[in-house]
Amino acid sequence: MSTADLFAILRGLPWTVALTLGAFLAGAVLGVPLVAARQSRILPVRFVAMIFIQIVRGIPPILWLFIIFFGLGMSVFPISPFNAAIAGLGLIAAANMAEIYRGALASIHFGQWEASLALNLGRWSTLTDVVAPQAFRVALPSAASYLIGLMKETAVASTIGVSELAFQGNQLSQLTFRGLEVFALVGMFYILLSLPVAWLSRVADSYLQAKVAR
Amino acid sequence: MDGAVLHLGSGKPTMTEDDALAAKGAPSEKGQARKPLIKLDKLSKHYGNHTVLDGIDLEVMPGEVLAIIGPSGSGKSTLLRCINYLEPPDGGHVTIGDISLNAAAAAGRSELSTLRRSVGMVFQSFNLFPHMTVLRNVSLAQERALGRSRKNADERSMQLLSRVGLADKAEQFPGRCSGGQQQRIAIARALALDPDVMLFDEPTSALDPELGLEVLAVMRELAETGMTMIVVTHEMSFAENVSDTVMIMADGKIIEKGPSQDVMRNPQQERTKRFLRAVHDR
Numbered sequence: 001m002s003t004a005d006l007f008a009i010l011r012g013l014p015w016t017v018a019l020t021l022g023a024f025l026a027g028a029v030l031g032v033p034l035v036a037a038r039q040s041r042i043l044p045v046r047f048v049a050m051i052f053i054q055i056v057r058g059i060p061p062i063l064w065l066f067i068i069f070f071g072l073g074m075s076v077f078p079i080s081p082f083n084a085a086i087a088g089l090g091l092i093a094a095a096n097m098a099e100i101y102r103g104a105l106a107s108i109h110f111g112q113w114e115a116s117l118a119l120n121l122g123r124w125s126t127l128t129d130v131v132a133p134q135a136f137r138v139a140l141p142s143a144a145s146y147l148i149g150l151m152k153e154t155a156v157a158s159t160i161g162v163s164e165l166a167f168q169g170n171q172l173s174q175l176t177f178r179g180l181e182v183f184a185l186v187g188m189f190y191i192l193l194s195l196p197v198a199w200l201s202r203v204a205d206s207y208l209q210a211k212v213a214r
Numbered sequence: 215m216d217g218a219v220l221h222l223g224s225g226k227p228t229m230t231e232d233d234a235l236a237a238k239g240a241p242s243e244k245g246q247a248r249k250p251l252i253k254l255d256k257l258s259k260h261y262g263n264h265t266v267l268d269g270i271d272l273e274v275m276p277g278e279v280l281a282i283i284g285p286s287g288s289g290k291s292t293l294l295r296c297i298n299y300l301e302p303p304d305g306g307h308v309t310i311g312d313i314s315l316n317a318a319a320a321a322g323r324s325e326l327s328t329l330r331r332s333v334g335m336v337f338q339s340f341n342l343f344p345h346m347t348v349l350r351n352v353s354l355a356q357e358r359a360l361g362r363s364r365k366n367a368d369e370r371s372m373q374l375l376s377r378v379g380l381a382d383k384a385e386q387f388p389g390r391c392s393g394g395q396q397q398r399i400a401i402a403r404a405l406a407l408d409p410d411v412m413l414f415d416e417p418t419s420a421l422d423p424e425l426g427l428e429v430l431a432v433m434r435e436l437a438e439t440g441m442t443m444i445v446v447t448h449e450m451s452f453a454e455n456v457s458d459t460v461m462i463m464a465d466g467k468i469i470e471k472g473p474s475q476d477v478m479r480n481p482q483q484e485r486t487k488r489f490l491r492a493v494h495d496r
């Protein structure tokens with residue numbers, strides 16, 4: 001394979017990274033109000049959040065992209081393939097992150113809430129000083145492995161024409177008829193992308209563990 | 215026990231209740247001193263149709279140390295938790311100092327905050343914040359609940375940590391401390407908010423006996439400074455020798471209550487006798 005072919009595939013890399021980070025960031029941020037709603041004391045709010053999460057997670061990602069890009073995009077408001085992909089993947093990430101946060105919150109011993117109440121910390125301080133830092137620590141490994149999963153999932157964006165890694169690979173394989181080599185190379189890029197995430201997650205985890213040492 | 219200057223002697227503390235009050239800076243006039251600091255009227259709590267607290271009437275004087283003992287499931291923890299509304303009672307009144315809450319009415323957030331401000335609580339499982347240093351554990355609520363500056367809070371924390379013999383642990387994380395040390399930190403953390411009364415729910419039950427002793431020593435010293443304390447405990451010698459009053463609970467009711475030596479040595483109720491005998495045989 002020529003260097004030109006390699007560069008053709010490399011052109012997909014920034015799009016894959018942008019999709020991954022964009023969707024993950026959207027999910028990590030939107031997951032917070034979503035888990036708050038999911039844990040709300042108000043039953044209807046809790047119920048709506050639960051249904052929402054179920055629906056978002058229950059439909060395949062590729063279908064979400066079709067719904068947003070071909071469905072909404074063609075009839076309601078025009079949307080670029082990239083934005084449609086960010087919206088769809090971000091939505092899915094929000095639902096998944098909300099579930100990761102929920103698991104992390106559940107792992108916090110009720111004694112921490114009780115002590116916070118008894119110490120009169122108030123709700124805001126209880127969340128930001130006591131609960132969130134501990135939940136963050138618990139959520140970190142699952143969030144990191146979800147980030148890697150999401151990175152691979154961004155390949156579905158190729159179906160609506162975002163020229164990310166898989167899209168570029170597909171184009172190139174059709175041009176060169178050397179699918180095996182091309183896709184092996186594309187696969188390598190995905191693996192290379194996942195390495196720093198896995199590494200960072202391990203480093204952060206062992207740092208936090210050493211610090212708290214429970 | 216790493217630098218703690220406390221030790222567990224025997225016999226009653228030498229202070230009288232009035233000395234204790236003077237030590238606290240409370241008014242020593244007899245008339246005023248006789249007003250209970252804590253008053254529970256017909257306090258009740260149900261889980262479903264299970265009655266856990268069955269109309270508890272109780273008065274605790276300023277400076278008094280009350281030990282609550284009784285069989286498992288008799289409602290001791292629930293009683294403590296109702297006093298600071300960790301568990302809202304569903305009938306009766308809780309009065310602490312000038313604050314009075316009626317269980318029948320929904321308590322507002324500011325009322326609860328005022329009530330809890332005057333009550334410190336120590337849990338069986340310590341419940342320290344594992345992700346903060348010992349110093350931060352003791353200082354946090356001073357800043358958030360009392361609005362103290364970081365500097366003032368830390369100063370006060372160091373005072374209290376010295377008092378429980380753990381000044382050298384200030385920069386450690388709680389996970390690096392023994393259970394006995396953790397419980398002493400938890401006591402310092404509760405004291406840091408200058409409560410009027412301290413509640414202890416089996417503070418030594420999760421500890422090996424010798425670690426329990428260092429916690430009991432701190433509690434004894436606290437009792438001698440005149441702190442009002444309500445202590446749920448299985449430590450019979452603490453009940454007999456440190457507390458002023460002992461109360462026996464069973465099935466959500468007070469079976470017997472009186473001066474500690476009387477109740478422990480010469481119980482009047484058949485049920486109390488049986489319970490104490492069972493404890494001694496253990």
Ligand SMILES: Nc1ncnc2c1ncn2[C@@H]1O[C@H](COP(=O)(O)OP(=O)(O)OP(=O)(O)O)[C@@H](O)[C@H]1O
Nearest residue numbers: 261264266284285286287288289290291292293416
């Ligand atoms: N949140 C709850 N929901 C339902 N039942 C509860 C709850 N908390 C306590 N109970 C019940 O209330 C009763 C009294 O419990 P409590 O914890 O006050 O007893 P205790 O005297 O402290 O016992 P122990 O010596 O075992 O700590 C028990 O029968 C318990 O099962």
Ligand SMILES: [Mg+2]
Nearest residue numbers: 290291292415
């Ligand atoms: Mg109990």
